[in-house]
Amino acid sequence: MARVLLFGRLADQAGWREREVEAGSLAALRASIADDDAALAQALEGPGVQVAVDKALVRGEAVLAAATEVAFLPPMSGG
């Protein structure tokens, strides 16, 4: 089970901020989200959206171990 976190406008769009999703890889996780909400899955691949796995930024694909935290970060606005 991966714990998925959404921030900023992505959380507003999804209507949730945190959810458990069964997935062994980032690709599987995106597919699982797309089954439920295709527009959200598209937004998660949108320009400037970064992905952090266990609080470290990753590019491209990633294997997800058990109890992994996956965060989707829209463009950061600064404070």
Add this chain to the structure above:
Amino acid sequence: MARVLLFGRLADQAGWREREVEAGSLAALRASIADDDAALAQALEGPGVQVAVDKALVRGEAVLAAATEVAFLPPMSGG
């Protein structure tokens, strides 16, 4: 009577910081100080020493009215 004020190294050299001197002009004031302490009078004309009459900087000669304050300011060091 002019109230003469010395600051910084000028006060250290003179051994006083404030004194009343009878003088109708800056030139007369300098002459009066020179009578008492020629080395001090010379230091008061040294490079970078500015003169303020009633808290306004003056250049060259100045007439001194009654109860005038005359300050000799060595180069300012900043705070």
Add this chain to the structure above:
Amino acid sequence: MITLTQAPFEPGALLTAFCAGRDETGAVASFTGLARAEGGSASILELEAYPGFTESAIEAFAVEAAARFGLQDWRIVHRVGRIAPGEAVVFVATASKHRRAAFEACDFLMDWLKSRAPFWKKEHGPDGARWIEPTAQDRTDAQRWD
């Protein structure tokens, strides 16, 4: 040290604590960012962070800045959550022997915090809420150091 806080904080108390017991410092620069009312058009600012991730990113950036400018010490406090006009959003203090380094490091940290730090910012005004992106000025300010 970096702290994120949901509660309002007092910049002066942070400056007092930061200046205490420094007999070889010479220079402490600080910056306090306050939420602006914008004449009523922005009534509440809402800042979201990713707890853990956001502090780590700020810490890593500040440690690098401290080395670049030769700082003796630094302190950052950043508000998250809902912030009312006039309340402090961010406090940055830098300590160094001489003032040029303290000023430049503080300026540098602020430029990055305002444009690239991992926060998401929403403005709640009379016409609803909108997410804010860095301004062109923020990007220009940050690029001065690249």
Add this chain to the structure above:
Amino acid sequence: MITLTQAPFEPGALLTAFCAGRDETGAVASFTGLARAEGGSASILELEAYPGFTESAIEAFAVEAAARFGLQDWRIVHRVGRIAPGEAVVFVATASKHRRAAFEACDFLMDWLKSRAPFWKKEHGPDGARWIEPTAQDRTDAQRWD
């Protein structure tokens, strides 16, 4: 506002007072100068001002700086008399809508205060006392703005 004080002062308390009630400010930059021990070689700093003259000169300079940088407000407190290591010598705060003006004005005021303001400075160390002139760095810093 400019204040000269014989007594030690608390920079944090000044920053708190300066930030209070500002809902259109955005940016407050501050600088606190602390007396350095220099590893024991400078045990006491002594600053002399010309009361009335010194405040007027600082006020006139700061009013001009406020106009140049578009400041909303400024505050300067300067210690005079005998100052121990670790004690605050000077506090400058500037308020503006955006941070670039606040930083630059604070930096500008400090460069002038450290090099050209009407003070006379003596350092009392283990080998006696000596009068201090502005350093070459102070002059260079101040000339950046000419």
